[in-house]
Amino acid sequence: MTATRTTSSRRARPGRAVLATEARLFLREPGSLFWILLFPTLLLVVLGLVPGFDEPSAEFGGVSFVAAYVPVSCLLAAIMAGVTAMPAVISAYRERQVLRRIATTPARAAHVLGAQVALHAAAVLVSVVLVLAVGRLAFGVPLPAALPAWALAYLLALVAVLGIGALVSGTAPSSRAASTVGTVVFFPLMFTAGVWYPVSAMSGLVRDVVAATPTGAAALALDRAQAGELPTLLQVLVVAGWAVVLSVLAVRCFRWQ
Amino acid sequence: MPLIEVRDLRKTYRSAVAVEQVDLDVHDGEIVGVLGPNGAGKTTTVECMAGLTRPDHGTVRVAGHVPWQDRRAVTRVLGVQLQSSGLQAKLTAGEAVAMVAAFHDDPADPGELLERLGLRQVADTRYAHLSGGQQQRLAIATALVGRPRVVLLDELTTGLDPEARRDTWQLVREVRDGGTTVVLVTHLMEEAQQLCDRIAVMAAGRVVAEGTPEQVVARSANSTLMSFTAPADVLPAAALSGLPGVGGVERRGDRLEVVGTDDGVLAVLHALQARGVEPVGLRVSATTLDDAYLDLVRRPDVAPALPRRDAAPTLQESA
Numbered sequence: 001m002t003a004t005r006t007t008s009s010r011r012a013r014p015g016r017a018v019l020a021t022e023a024r025l026f027l028r029e030p031g032s033l034f035w036i037l038l039f040p041t042l043l044l045v046v047l048g049l050v051p052g053f054d055e056p057s058a059e060f061g062g063v064s065f066v067a068a069y070v071p072v073s074c075l076l077a078a079i080m081a082g083v084t085a086m087p088a089v090i091s092a093y094r095e096r097q098v099l100r101r102i103a104t105t106p107a108r109a110a111h112v113l114g115a116q117v118a119l120h121a122a123a124v125l126v127s128v129v130l131v132l133a134v135g136r137l138a139f140g141v142p143l144p145a146a147l148p149a150w151a152l153a154y155l156l157a158l159v160a161v162l163g164i165g166a167l168v169s170g171t172a173p174s175s176r177a178a179s180t181v182g183t184v185v186f187f188p189l190m191f192t193a194g195v196w197y198p199v200s201a202m203s204g205l206v207r208d209v210v211a212a213t214p215t216g217a218a219a220l221a222l223d224r225a226q227a228g229e230l231p232t233l234l235q236v237l238v239v240a241g242w243a244v245v246l247s248v249l250a251v252r253c254f255r256w257q
Numbered sequence: 258m259p260l261i262e263v264r265d266l267r268k269t270y271r272s273a274v275a276v277e278q279v280d281l282d283v284h285d286g287e288i289v290g291v292l293g294p295n296g297a298g299k300t301t302t303v304e305c306m307a308g309l310t311r312p313d314h315g316t317v318r319v320a321g322h323v324p325w326q327d328r329r330a331v332t333r334v335l336g337v338q339l340q341s342s343g344l345q346a347k348l349t350a351g352e353a354v355a356m357v358a359a360f361h362d363d364p365a366d367p368g369e370l371l372e373r374l375g376l377r378q379v380a381d382t383r384y385a386h387l388s389g390g391q392q393q394r395l396a397i398a399t400a401l402v403g404r405p406r407v408v409l410l411d412e413l414t415t416g417l418d419p420e421a422r423r424d425t426w427q428l429v430r431e432v433r434d435g436g437t438t439v440v441l442v443t444h445l446m447e448e449a450q451q452l453c454d455r456i457a458v459m460a461a462g463r464v465v466a467e468g469t470p471e472q473v474v475a476r477s478a479n480s481t482l483m484s485f486t487a488p489a490d491v492l493p494a495a496a497l498s499g500l501p502g503v504g505g506v507e508r509r510g511d512r513l514e515v516v517g518t519d520d521g522v523l524a525v526l527h528a529l530q531a532r533g534v535e536p537v538g539l540r541v542s543a544t545t546l547d548d549a550y551l552d553l554v555r556r557p558d559v560a561p562a563l564p565r566r567d568a569a570p571t572l573q574e575s576a
Contacts, residue, residue: 010362012359012361014360017356017359017360018356020359021345025347025348029347096343096344096346097339097341098342098343098344098345100309100339101344104332104335105337105360105403106332106333106361107360
């Protein structure tokens, strides 16, 4: 009898129930919420309040320091979510065998992982909108002139960075190891995204190396789209390549515990 | 047809055999105990039933469905409480039961279940802040909320104090009386004797005895313990140790203790009569399930040394 479903009984949607639960839990992580949603905008605001940083500068290709930091802050949101917030949650779920527990119910462990990726991506996108809005309204930074190209480059970068996070989450032997590896990956990603120094202002070998990284290539592509130009094919291919390779690796290498 | 049918199950992790030739039937309405020391293969067997592990050989059917093939159907009829698995740290007890309820088409009422398991007052407490006993009861609640036909309870009372343990036993009886079949994995003999209609004793990856607790005791080589007073000069222990059916003879001062089968008891009595020795203060009693269990799992022919399976990626045997 249990196998048959009568018309009167409701049809359970385990994936949806998992997403609702994980969304509720996500709102209970004040640290994640701060670093993903608020910190990138705060960084922009602090920089914008420094006198002179909103003046156009030849060093940054004729845009102001603040304008150069708009895409950097957007990438920072992805990095915060991908390599610090998400691995902490997923590796803890693996360590405490939450995924196995869920796998014994009609829901699947993949529902939990999918919900985590979706929620972190959603938080990042909210943060991006906030950064763009504050840049535009508070500091007069125009919205990206080639908005579709900007959005495409950004989404590819987001997939790549979440892929790194998923790879770390799924392979670290413990949640402590995941946070260590996350930190090790965190700083190079911030550097190549241009947090310390905008990528477009880098030169020589450093720029060539950075341009080959997912966040470095994304930063260059975002700068071009910001100015109304299409990103170069190479920039798009680098970011897309990383996004594909990292996602596939993350799925292939994932260990349930 | 049995509700759960395990046939010729075999699972190997690298070079280590976790289970081999395991057969097990669980019928509607029973409480069936799976007993055995750590590393005996209990957890692997249970994981195969729950669809978490796919065996190398053999079949498992839960209400007719193969767990690793028809996961959806099996998760509807089988509720699982796994020994070492947890829930999200910041999820409250009430939310956890409601979440699992939402996975099912026709769940039990979460509020009622919390009440029945004594979790009502901690419904708003986060999982990480619950006591060990509360976490265990919550695990049972989430295993039951889908109204399963059969529930798998793995090391249910590990880490509970004696009172909480007895409460949990009562709960298991109530679950069964409510019509749910129970598979109970344990290494506690008292638990098995108190609760189980039938038990399967596992050792070194095989089922070494199966039946009611009484049958398992009777089938062990040393199911009977007899003791009497006979001074050493009248009756040396060696005079009895070779008799058929006698498993062991031990002298404690003037008293002799003999363990063996029922036939062994008769053989001893005949030997005493032949020697004209009167067994003063004779006591004959059945050995406990504890003794029978130790006898079963320690027998060298059924318990060859096996490598520990700590390195196996999908296994976590209880401590």
